[in-house]
Amino acid sequence: MGAGVARLVVIGGGAAGMSAASAARRVAPGLDVVVCEAGGFAAYGMCGIPYYLGGVVPEAEDLLAYPPGEFRDKRGIDLRLHTWVSAIDPAAHQVRVAGPAGADGSGPLGYDALVLASGAAPVRPPVPGLDGPRVFTIRSLDEAIGLRQLLDSGTVRRAIVLGAGYVGLEAAEGLAGAGVEVEVVEALPRVLGNVDDPIAAVVQAELERHTRVRLGTRLDEVRDGGGRELTAVVGGVATSTDLVVVAAGVRPASDLLIQVGAEHLPDRSLLVDAQQRTSVPDVFAAGDCAALHHLVLGRPAWIPLGPAANKTGRVAGTVAAGGAASFRGIVGTAVVKVFGLEVARTGLTLAEAEAAGLAARAVDVVSRSRAKYYPGAQPLHVRLVHAPDGRLLGGQLAGREGAAKRIDVLATALHAGMTVADIAGLDLSYAPPFAPVYDPVLAAAIKAAGSVPSTAGGTHEPAAAPR
């Protein structure tokens, strides 16, 4: 690779793909950069779709990072919308392209370097009727525009959201914001599988304030009688609804590359090195189809989220075009707004740590988002997960304010390999409107450090007066 690259083909025009294309263009101005995007939009804010549904974001165009002409006209990127790649031939260095009906450009397309940035695809559980016209997923802007039109038509009074993961919760909030009565149906006995039970309980209480929540319950069938209403069978009981949103998880859209022998994890996410190279020569993978190096686990893990999609796209495009870049890895940081609640996590939950075979302990603290006397202070739930020797393994936060960005202190601590005693010693910011004098993160770390034998233990508890 490198100076000899003449054409880079990118499969997927999302965050990873357009980051790759733009980075490659900067590194190699003379390179032919072709992006094949199956949908009708590129470089849009996929994570904004729930807010577009609820009307918080008024127009679909608001989600576009750049005007449609930006890539073609200003960046010299051959962005082809409505263009599918149906096969990759690594030996011939070709992909097979199917363009829009009647358009040029179908057939084989040669590449010197290929970036697969095809993202993740929604899982549709094997429930009869989930292929009907009033059943939606929250994964593409094309589909979201159809859903929003339906919501705007005023014919949707009730909706079922299948799945209480973070996408399901965001979808529920979006639909509720559009004035729809929402019922969340989740087969597991709890919401938000990527946090531990004590934090999930806080989330569930907030969700129940705004929606009907059916946990440990299955959607058995959806029947479309052809009229405006659907019949959904939930836990064996038939109920009328106007809409079903499926948010039952995603899977890596990696089939094209696995078919030609690319190495992958059991979950079908693609294995890559720090330069985003797959095991297939001259083929890179970036974004939600790739497994990434998890700094806490010390091995690749598949956690499809936006920031890494952007960053790994940039690395893949840079390296594919002959430049130098590398991706350092992830620690599993994520945040979600659930109605009035901010819920954040990083590293490993206790459940994840135990599933990985690690000895781990958790401490929980409920502190406040502001000084006790400052109006508007909200409870802030903090959970720290640490090894017996005090090394931080992860953290979780939930509260009506101050959770979203506070998680980043713990994410940074994970990158640095800090112990809970190290965290207890951090010089964090304080002023009455923004934190108690012992920040909730410090309060949790002090408590955790007290349970680790090698530290000064019980003498670490906060003693007296906030300022």
Place this chain on the structure above:
Amino acid sequence: MGAGVARLVVIGGGAAGMSAASAARRVAPGLDVVVCEAGGFAAYGMCGIPYYLGGVVPEAEDLLAYPPGEFRDKRGIDLRLHTWVSAIDPAAHQVRVAGPAGADGSGPLGYDALVLASGAAPVRPPVPGLDGPRVFTIRSLDEAIGLRQLLDSGTVRRAIVLGAGYVGLEAAEGLAGAGVEVEVVEALPRVLGNVDDPIAAVVQAELERHTRVRLGTRLDEVRDGGGRELTAVVGGVATSTDLVVVAAGVRPASDLLIQVGAEHLPDRSLLVDAQQRTSVPDVFAAGDCAALHHLVLGRPAWIPLGPAANKTGRVAGTVAAGGAASFRGIVGTAVVKVFGLEVARTGLTLAEAEAAGLAARAVDVVSRSRAKYYPGAQPLHVRLVHAPDGRLLGGQLAGREGAAKRIDVLATALHAGMTVADIAGLDLSYAPPFAPVYDPVLAAAIKAAGSVPSTAGGTHEPAAAPR
């Protein structure tokens, strides 16, 4: 020290002193713990005073961390209010105490260990008339109660705040909140000396929206004619005002210990070791009277702020009572609310780094507090200061939301000794309501890393689509 300690005397009932007393009590339940507090309150939130003045905090009692009886009745701490210590005799292990008129307890008081937690005292510049009855400082609750009564009397229409440091700005906000027309007078040509010019300019603009700001101007004299109005001479021009608040900085209240030979910095802050021991045997210092180890400078520095006061008080009390604890140091993290603005800093400003003789560079980025398409996104100004090799030296943030706690990522990075490239690689949280997909801290670090030769440089710029 240790098991032989029979009596601990603490001078000062603020955050540091009450933390020391409470920690000592936990470590040594049989210890006689006496706290001498010159004022009428102990363990109150001094940083809340500006908010009490403005009515955001309704009652003075709201600022008390604990009910008045808590320390005496529940913790067995002999807390003596209105009690001055006028001298320390290290050879005799005695302090000289002056209690309230007519009360017992005046005279010498022996100690086995002594914690000086006398805090910092406001500087009163040598301006004629600053000792008058309508001239206040923002440093004690006793004085604040008098000021609040005056504000509540409805006779205060205009006020002059002398000093545009963070206490002056908080006082200005408090007074404006009480309906007072505020004029801020500052001798220096800029506001908020603990941030660099680009951030100070953002603060100044916000301050000018709410007050009259007179920079590079001196208060020459205050004349009290005995009526309701004062005459203040500002920059040579006489003007009427109802009130003057002096917020011209503080100095360590360390005289008692310096008189008996304690080692100190030129600014008169007391030198201590990691256990808060001063150079005087069996005498500890904690809180705003002590210099603390600055992890970026690698030497002691005097930065009087609440979190370190609480922490160092706890360490001093623990060690004085025979326990084990140590204070790791500070990085100079601070945050202040200036009307609608959050302003935060950590480490060294460019000016501070240069004053310390360090080679340093600064990069500035204006990003957003939320995804571009999410309503309410506010500009967020980020400045990073780093060494030529990329090591982070400090950071500053200002914005209408998202600055206060984001600084803690940079504070944590300073504790860990990270470079700007390390920061650019952090896995920070993202969701549209809380951040752009490249968090402003990442955007600044990417820009900074691009200026450091050893990194991949220009290939680090954000490329494409936020999610």
